[in-house]
Amino acid sequence: MMNNTKNTNNGIVTLLAGIGLVAVASTALATDKANSAGVEERAKAQFVDDMTAKLPEGYRGWVHVGTFFKEPGSKSILDGSTIEGASFAHTYVEPSALAAYKESGKWPDGTQFVKEFAVSSLDDGSCDKKTGLCSTEHGVGIFENYYLGLAYMVKDAERFPDAAGNWGYFGFGPAEEKGGAYPETAELRSVENCAGCHIAHVADKDYVFSDLHIGLQ
Ligand code: HEC
Structure with missing residues (x-):
């Protein structure tokens, strides 16, 4: 008797969950259709308010379009501080925006770019302080040791109607400690x-x- 009641309840729950899924799936389909040459609803940037963006999620899984390298001792665009090691700036773009760009040659409203900085440590083996090249047991090279922070651009005509290209610019970090977590939110930069x-x-x-x-050529 107990078991029967339980089964019946489970059946109803499964049925309801099933209906819910169908509803969610058809909404997602409609949204994707509406944005076939734009940014998918689920990929949109998250804001606390117009001046404050949330750290984007999953950006390391976006499309990596290139890396820019700087020798040790460069200045961080995030706060002007000197970066001791060599630095790599990895640029990622949210995939549905890139798909729209390939189709139309234009960055759609909602496009997000992340440029994340990774830094080499000059204590890792024997390193040339000027070039950043280190001789290690894995060979001679410049190895990325920790993430510093990231620069973020979001195109949003509603939030940034007066900005050039409707782009909002944000900087997360540098992290307080080497390799530490980035702040969860960032204020709009000047x-x-x-x-x-x-x-x-x-x-x-x-x-x-x-x-x-190079990945955008
Ligand atoms: C002195 C010039 C300069 C300043 C200041 C600057 N940028 Fe850039 N930015 C560049 C250059 C050059 C590139 C492309 C090369 C690269 O990958 O670093 C770039 C690339 C980017 C990209 C990747 C998309 C693109 O446009 O290629 C983002 C995102 C970005 N910057 C955000 C920012 C943010 C946020 C700030 C302020 C904290 C900022 N930038 C300040 C010169 C600048």
Whole structure:
């Protein structure tokens, strides 16, 4: 008797869950259709308010379009501090935005770019302080040792109607400790801090340095 009641309940729950799934699936389908040349609903940037973005999730699984290298001792664009080791800036773009760009040649509203900085340690074996090259048991090279932080660009006409290209710029980090977690949220950066340089150099490319990313050629 107990078992019967339990089974019946489970049946109802399964049925309801089934209906729920169908409803969710058809909404997702409709949204994907509406955005066939745009950013998928589920991939959208998350904000606390117009001035505050949340750290994007899963960006290391987005499309990696290139890496930019700097010798030891460069200045971080995040806070102007000196980065002791060599640094690599890995650029990722959210895949549905890239698909739309390939189709139309334009970055759709909702596009997100992450440029994440990874740094080499100069204590790892015997390292040349100028080039960053280290001789280690794994050979001579420049090895990435920790993540420093990330620069983030989001195109959002509703939130940033007056910004060039409707891009909002944010910086997460540098993390407080080497390899530590990034802040969960970041405030909108000023034009002087970020956009100015993009405006000066790549206004004709919708403010994206697409010519410098090998994966966008
Ligand atoms: C002095 C010029 C300059 C400043 C200031 C600057 N950037 Fe950039 N940014 C670049 C260059 C050059 C690239 C492409 C090369 C690379 O991969 O680093 C780039 C690339 C990017 C990318 C990858 C997408 C793209 O446009 O290629 C993001 C995201 C980004 N920057 C965000 C920021 C943020 C956020 C700030 C402020 C914290 C900032 N940038 C400040 C020059 C600048």
